[in-house]
Amino acid sequence: MRRADRLFQIVQYLRGGRLLTARILAERLEVSERTIYRDIADLIGSGVPIDGEAGIGYLMRAGYDLPPLMFSRDEIAALVTGARMVRSFGGADMALAAEEALTKIAAVLPDALRDSPATVSIHAHDAGALTGADRTMIDRLDRATAAHRKLNLRYRDADGQASERTVRPLSLWFWGKVWTLVAWCELRDDFRMFRIDRIAGAEEAGPFRPEPDKSLKAFLKSEACRREA
Incomplete structure (x- = not known):
């Protein structure tokens, strides 16, 4: 797991409002407790409102929201292409879920990337393959x-x-x-x-x-x- 992904997961676990020890987080993320201590320190240093200490546990103060999603243009193209393929070749519920997911992603993208999904030139058409x-x-x-x-x-x-x-x-x-x-x-x-x-x-x-x-x-x-x- 990439370190950025691990930090994101730590934030997600702590957002649940429960006190979690470094040992529990280390087991869930399959890393050492020393790594968790270092990650927690870095998150606190970047402004994430985490309370607690080593040996007792950590929790996050209520009201914290993650910053806007920072996808690259290539990542946005991959997500949009995948959603269009699901819309054309997936189940009916899957297709609707793909559209809703794209709407949610577009709503939280930074302004500089807000128009990126519309510029993806890759499309998918089933040509009646699925009834x-x-x-x-x-x-x-x-x-x-x-x-x-x-x-x-x-x-x-x-x-x-x-x-x-x-x-x-x-x-x-x-x-x-x-x-x-x-x-x-x-x-x-x-x-x-x-x-x-x-x-x-x-x-x-x-x-x-x-x-x-x-x-x-x-x-x-x-x-x-x-x-x-």
Whole structure:
């Protein structure tokens, strides 16, 4: 983690109003307590209203707001481009969230960069690749993935063969033209990828508890081993 990112995270943790020790902050940020003491001193020196002392803990006085976001022009271009791609190729809720995020970012940019989002010349157009049903399905799968909810899928493969199966959704992947769902398939007792445009239905089937051998990390490891074989 970059030092600037770490300082930002410390401020975010302390804004919660709770007294936090250097040890707690060090564990969360995976650095030494000595590093936290140095970072706290630098933040106080730059005017951040942090109260406390070593061995007791730190908290931030109420009413402190972060200064305006300082994105570079290249960073703004990347954010705007990403939001436009989500708007064109993501779920309906995702597209709306991307627009709202851009509005919030533009509202807090310094005056010198306020017009930068409008000058980004990169655009994305789906040319009808996604239907309304596809966008709704993307949002549904995304919510189930985040909430660890099993899904009963009605699916058709490339040959048109229909099947029904219960899966644990793990991740959504966009391949430039199609979206796929990475999931643990209870029917096959293995990982599977499902094209979203071939999913005819997806109903929730109760919660599942994440397990290491059925996780996205395990899937990625298995894919790496397969490619190396």
